[in-house]
Amino acid sequence: MARVMLLIPSASYRAPDFMEAAARLGVEVVVGTDRRSPLEGGSHGGLATFDFVDLERGANEIEAYATLHPVDTIVAVDDGGTLLAARAARRLELPHNPVSAVEATRNKSLLRAKMQAAGLPSPAWLVALVSEAPEAVAVSVRERVGYPVVLKPLALSASRGVIRADDEAEFVRAFRRVVSILSTEEALAECGAEHADRVLIEGYIPGIEVSLEGLLAQGHLRTLAIFDKPDPLVGPFFEETIYVTPSRLPVEQQRLIEETAERACFALGLRDGPVHVEIRLDGRQAYVVDVAARSIGGLCARTLQFGTGMSLEELLLRHATGLDVPSFERDSQAAGVMMLPIPRAGTLRAVEGVAEAESVPLIESVTVSIPIGGRVVPLPEGTEYLGFVFARGGSPAEVEAALRAAHEALVFVIE
Numbered sequence: 001m002a003r004v005m006l007l008i009p010s011a012s013y014r015a016p017d018f019m020e021a022a023a024r025l026g027v028e029v030v031v032g033t034d035r036r037s038p039l040e041g042g043s044h045g046g047l048a049t050f051d052f053v054d055l056e057r058g059a060n061e062i063e064a065y066a067t068l069h070p071v072d073t074i075v076a077v078d079d080g081g082t083l084l085a086a087r088a089a090r091r092l093e094l095p096h097n098p099v100s101a102v103e104a105t106r107n108k109s110l111l112r113a114k115m116q117a118a119g120l121p122s123p124a125w126l127v128a129l130v131s132e133a134p135e136a137v138a139v140s141v142r143e144r145v146g147y148p149v150v151l152k153p154l155a156l157s158a159s160r161g162v163i164r165a166d167d168e169a170e171f172v173r174a175f176r177r178v179v180s181i182l183s184t185e186e187a188l189a190e191c192g193a194e195h196a197d198r199v200l201i202e203g204y205i206p207g208i209e210v211s212l213e214g215l216l217a218q219g220h221l222r223t224l225a226i227f228d229k230p231d232p233l234v235g236p237f238f239e240e241t242i243y244v245t246p247s248r249l250p251v252e253q254q255r256l257i258e259e260t261a262e263r264a265c266f267a268l269g270l271r272d273g274p275v276h277v278e279i280r281l282d283g284r285q286a287y288v289v290d291v292a293a294r295s296i297g298g299l300c301a302r303t304l305q306f307g308t309g310m311s312l313e314e315l316l317l318r319h320a321t322g323l324d325v326p327s328f329e330r331d332s333q334a335a336g337v338m339m340l341p342i343p344r345a346g347t348l349r350a351v352e353g354v355a356e357a358e359s360v361p362l363i364e365s366v367t368v369s370i371p372i373g374g375r376v377v378p379l380p381e382g383t384e385y386l387g388f389v390f391a392r393g394g395s396p397a398e399v400e401a402a403l404r405a406a407h408e409a410l411v412f413v414i415e
Ligand SMILES: Nc1ncnc2c1ncn2[C@@H]1O[C@H](COP(=O)(O)OP(=O)(O)O)[C@@H](O)[C@H]1O
Pocket: 108, 123, 150, 152, 156, 157, 158, 159, 160, 162, 202, 203, 204, 205, 206, 209, 233, 238, 278, 289, 290
């Protein structure tokens, strides 16, 4: 039986779902996690800690570990692990995506450059150093990009530090805010020092946004699901809320999304494993916003079931270990998730209305993921959600309405 190394950053929500899938399949798993994990402390049993920040060192540690306890494949579970997985797999001569391809998914300016070079629709963009005077950058942005724009750190995720600016005055304020986010130790650890000294500024892409969940095999992209994001994502901050699948877009637009996602993967050189691609549709143009060499984040994968009740995690583990995948077809029901946004900063004192929210028709479950007494920080500085609401059945519109009704029933007491 194959032995899988799962690289799971301590901030990930997904360890239990992957472990459950592995247990169901009888696949032996070792979890590699980072030093910030509460489970830290060398390697014991099915757990080992590696350096997720210094990737050279992390790859050395994985190599040393695998010499004693061989693994057949390395799977990255969230953004924090994709680069380490590619580098360690290269070292161990295991199948993997080219390191340079994964690097471009973890560096937003590199992603932009590759999309543009491949002739994919791209906004104008430039990169500024955090040390530059914001007023001067604001002028270059007017001349070279044109307002409105979106500012983003090169290597954070979950919309952290992503801010829209409509004119020079807004730009100056937004720039200072991104710079201050990048100066935190936490951002430095996530981003790496080599990415924390600059900011990407790109033209604002209007239109609607979708995400495509896909699986690459030998460079061919198979769509597992397209999610509509029915809440307007117009800024100034880009909080993810509702995802619903199947998409309600016309078939031709869904084709365009799939084609664009496949071209993006090809342009990057990604060949194998899960991808999560975010695309904006503006009229007939599809713009790639973001490509990640991992599956959908948070607990959102719980919306997906394939064949007769196979989870996304099981499907991915089957793919990674060369086991037969009995079905790539999503079950026929509509499904959706709402990531519960943090309305303001403070301490979470209570969550009310959970039973009421769970009793809304089509609602499967409500998961609150921040402990009572925990600190909550909204975007653009924050990294977490209050929790997740899941719905299934009926039409996509009914799923969306159920998620909204459940959200209405929830009261978060934040002091
Ligand atoms: N150029 C853009 N135009 C419009 N919206 C954007 C643009 N870039 C990012 N966004 C919005 O911000 C969100 C987060 O940006 P993204 O590049 O995906 O960063 P992250 O890695 O944090 O997910 C996107 O999902 C999208 O809604």
